[in-house]
Amino acid sequence: MIKVLIAEDDYELRRNIVDILELEGYQVTDVDSAEAAIYACEQQSFDIALLDLVMSGMTGVEAISNLRQNLPFIAVVIITAYATVDTAVDAMKKGADNVLTKPFKSQELIMTIRRSxxxxxxxESRTDLDPDLVYSALANPYRRKALKALTIHKELKFMDLCRLVEIDDHTKFNFHLRQLKKSGLVMQNENKIYILTNTGQFVLQHYNLS
Incomplete structure (x- = not known):
């Protein structure tokens, strides 16, 4: 059974969402804050989280990285009444899979969840992926920059990668590249040029990089 976590401080809306999803056969846990959502993810696993953008305390977007420390591949949908292009882009950069704008119809909610x-x-179906290593690689901004550069340029020398990532400390950057190699996302070819692995290409097709 699909397990859904909802963090929404509007009680009536939260209960409406719960009712809709339970009718669809989902197992639903609902809380009224991002902090409570983080705690819930520490206690049990969920397949997807629906997070209101603006709540008292931490925002839904701010909670994403915390949720994924415990559940690296949890799907995340940000719900907001203030949807703009900038809001959506920022949410996706921070790791949201989708953004749902209030008010929304029940079918729109269900389709967004199914797509996410x-x-x-x-x-998760890739047996060559280690979720913890992949999440660790994607969670760091320098590593995301490196992956994005390799997505664009296909193959890069160490110094070119340093320049594109804008990092002067070569020892520090070498550590980040080792982590990317360890995660299976990046490799060096016979000429010591950095390239994305097939696994890396697959992951980046399904993950939003900032």
């Missing part, structure tokens, strides 16, 4: 779950299922 399908994307995560693709990632």
């Amino acid at each position: 779950l399908a994307e995560k299922e693709l990632l």
